[in-house]
Amino acid sequence: MNHQGHGLALEHPVFNTPNHVRFPSTTAPRTRQYEGYTSPLYPDGMGETYELVDFEVDAPEDSWNPTLVSHEGFFTDVPGFENIAEACSAKMLGSLSLARQGRWFYWGYSIDPERLTDPAEDAFENTIRYMARQRDALTVPFVCKTRRTLWVYLALNEETGYLRGIEEHFLGSVKPESRADYEPTPEGLRAWLDANQAYVFSGKDESHRGDRYGTIFEVDQDAKRLGTPNAERASLERWIAMSSSGDADERAVARRLLTRYVDAAIAPPDWDGAAEWYATMRERIVFCDSAGFVWLEDPRVLEREARG
């Protein structure tokens, strides 16, 4: 990206405390790569035009500023993740120049005062002061890429005709048994995603790790047979109900799914008391692909409790 930003979350403390920051802006027509997409900072998509602000006095000479690329969902499921500003990116919406997760803040511009604009200087000071308050914030560790990665191959193909993701990267990113009927064409990927994306998972174990792609995905046949998308609360509640079923097979499947999708740090020693466990944890848990496709204890709840 260059020196500019857009989609700023102006209500965020980094734009308000102690310095009230307001950037002069210029209006620009929406460019093609942003059409048809949404992001946390553009939940309804981008209008015909958007407002650009300068964080640096001009574009970096012979270089660039990197962004955190969300692609509409790479880390937006991380509880407490703060999307604060997007960058001018050749990629779709969701490329962040300012973001926070737990005790980490990403500042995607230079901090050299010779490069910063006056409003950016104020925002950077606010950022330091805001982060000083995050010592007890909880950071969600990265375990694996989200299932959105597989969708991006299709989105990039539709945008630019890019085929390598569909023909090569997809094959390297999904276990062979989970793509037996996969046709390496745009239509084939679309059909595969329609049938399987809701049931895709990955995790920490070696079978979900690869040298080249890092994360290896698998389709959960248990969840798929039951028609229970693995990230949905209704699915969790159904597995909990099934875990005390009189049918031994049904009970076994439910307990297998609960073991697979409930973070071991908060799972009960066994699932005999699944309903009681859920009654206690119901308001405290959230599903997160990035954390290993698990229901984990929401760090925001833990932080609230710790802060009294």
Place this chain on the structure above:
Amino acid sequence: MRSIVRTFVALLLALALLPGPASAQGSLEIVGLPASAPFTISASVTELELTIDVELESEWHMYAYDVGGGRPVGVELAEDGAFAAAGRLRTPFDAHGQILGAARFVLPIQRVGRGTSITATLSYQVCDPLMCLPPQQLTIRGEVPPLRVLLVAADKGERTARIADWMRARQLSVDVATYADVTAERCDAHDVVVADSDYFGRHRVSTELVRAFPRTATPIVAVGFLGTELVQGQDVAMTSGYI
């Protein structure tokens, strides 16, 4: 005997402060304490918290909240000051809402303007089982030490000096380390770590060095290209492997 107990309690309070937040603490002046007050009081402040320690004599108490009797403890900051409350006052209390013995009141604060001084008013009423003294107010005032920032950079050259000077002009206390010599202990001893990066191609720090960055409990502002390497290297769910 009472002085021995007081010394012991003061020692415990001092020890309790040792592993506390990294922020530098400044002692504050207490104004208006009657000589006959049945308690002792001291106060300190960081940019994040105003802390008041009281030690009530035996049989005397204050109130943490309104129980229909004495006036509860309250702390107000001067409205035109550089600091404002950032949360509710935290006080210990027993089953009857009473504050007894040695107690610490903590008010989260945040900077809302320029300046280094702070003035607060402590409102309270002390009672024993038979009577309450009239409600009182004390003024607490002094200087707030600046936040301590550890600036980690490729080197200690002109660019780094420029950034450090800018931070100092913004009323921040700055120490400088390089990616090669930064340690967890130095990070932990500061309020915020700013991990700087020049533009890609000019960043002059190897990926290996960034990946060896110490793990710290201190919040980190990760800047630019090296910042993306840092969040990935520390396994923060923030990039999903793409930049």
